Amino acid sequence: MKIKEEEIMEDEKPVASKKVIIDIQDLYKSFGDNHVLNGFNMQLHEGENLVVMGKSGSGKSVMIKCLVGLMKPDSGHISVMGKDIVTLDQEALDIIRADIGFLFQGSALYDSMTVRENLEFPMRRHKEKLANVKDTEPFVLEALRSVGLEHTMELMPAELSGGMKRRVALARAIILRPKIIFYDEPTSGLDPITAKEIIELMRSIQKKYGTSSLIITHDVDCARVISERMILLVDGINYAEGTFEELVSSTDEKVLAFFKK
Numbered sequence: 001m002k003i004k005e006e007e008i009m010e011d012e013k014p015v016a017s018k019k020v021i022i023d024i025q026d027l028y029k030s031f032g033d034n035h036v037l038n039g040f041n042m043q044l045h046e047g048e049n050l051v052v053m054g055k056s057g058s059g060k061s062v063m064i065k066c067l068v069g070l071m072k073p074d075s076g077h078i079s080v081m082g083k084d085i086v087t088l089d090q091e092a093l094d095i096i097r098a099d100i101g102f103l104f105q106g107s108a109l110y111d112s113m114t115v116r117e118n119l120e121f122p123m124r125r126h127k128e129k130l131a132n133v134k135d136t137e138p139f140v141l142e143a144l145r146s147v148g149l150e151h152t153m154e155l156m157p158a159e160l161s162g163g164m165k166r167r168v169a170l171a172r173a174i175i176l177r178p179k180i181i182f183y184d185e186p187t188s189g190l191d192p193i194t195a196k197e198i199i200e201l202m203r204s205i206q207k208k209y210g211t212s213s214l215i216i217t218h219d220v221d222c223a224r225v226i227s228e229r230m231i232l233l234v235d236g237i238n239y240a241e242g243t244f245e246e247l248v249s250s251t252d253e254k255v256l257a258f259f260k261k
């Protein structure tokens with residue numbers, strides 16, 4: 001039986017046929033003689049979990065900074081949700097950033113603020129996105145509920161375990177209902193069981209909110225479970241791309257080096 005394209009549900013479409021939400025073309029960035037990005041390319045599709053792996057110092061943070069407009073590339077094209085990041089002014093960048101959730105390495109909660117205040121922080125920063133919202137509490141509660149921590153609203157970060165802090169940071173990343181989430185080493189510093197719980201939460205959040213995720217990780221187990229596609233950043237380029245299974249069965253030494261424990 002022949003199925004018409006429009007009969008295929010959006011989330012059943014193969015990744016490559018989904019809409020591109022981030023497009024990086026031919027990105028170059030050097031610091032003096034240190035040529036960090038040498039023509040890097042990357043596409044993130046709507047609803048996709050894309051893992052980028054690269055060894056320490058390979059330029060992952062530089063790439064993310066260029067992506068959110070914190071750093072200007074030497075050359076190349078970066079489009080996020082259809083907007084040309086390199087040419088946007090501050091105000092336009094802020095509007096784009098309100099649609100991006102960040103889970104920073106090590107959670108990065110403000111120690112002097114309660115869980116509630118930590119979650120309210122991005123809401124205050126991006127007031128324009130929530131112009132009609134008078135009461136922040138339903139947002140805070142819903143985000144905390146998504147990570148199973150609604151009872152921690154009035155606690156201080158010091159009263160939480162490492163895994164709970166990471167969950168609160170995840171709740172903060174989704175509070176503005178972003179279209180894209182950047183995860184920077186989401187499982188670093190966690191024991192394997194807690195790391196697994198965080199990965200499960202990332203999956204459930206993607207299902208619930210339909211977000212697209214860009215995940216920077218060194219954690220091979222995390223990459224295996226979460227990625228639909230992977231890009232290996234080596235020598236400043238997207239050296240290899242494919243599913244976990246495709247890359248792990250590669251015969252290329254530089255590719256295999258990522259999967260050796």
Ligand SMILES: Nc1ncnc2c1ncn2[C@@H]1O[C@H](COP(=O)(O)OP(=O)(O)OP(=O)(O)O)[C@@H](O)[C@H]1O
Pocket residue numbers: 031034036054055056057058059060061062063
């Ligand atoms: N502002 C800067 N000025 C000069 N050099 C920089 C700057 N930012 C980054 N670099 C250099 O760019 C290279 C890539 O750094 P980057 O932080 O992107 O690596 P990374 O892949 O994120 O590493 P890690 O996994 O350790 O966080 C490094 O050699 C770093 O010294």
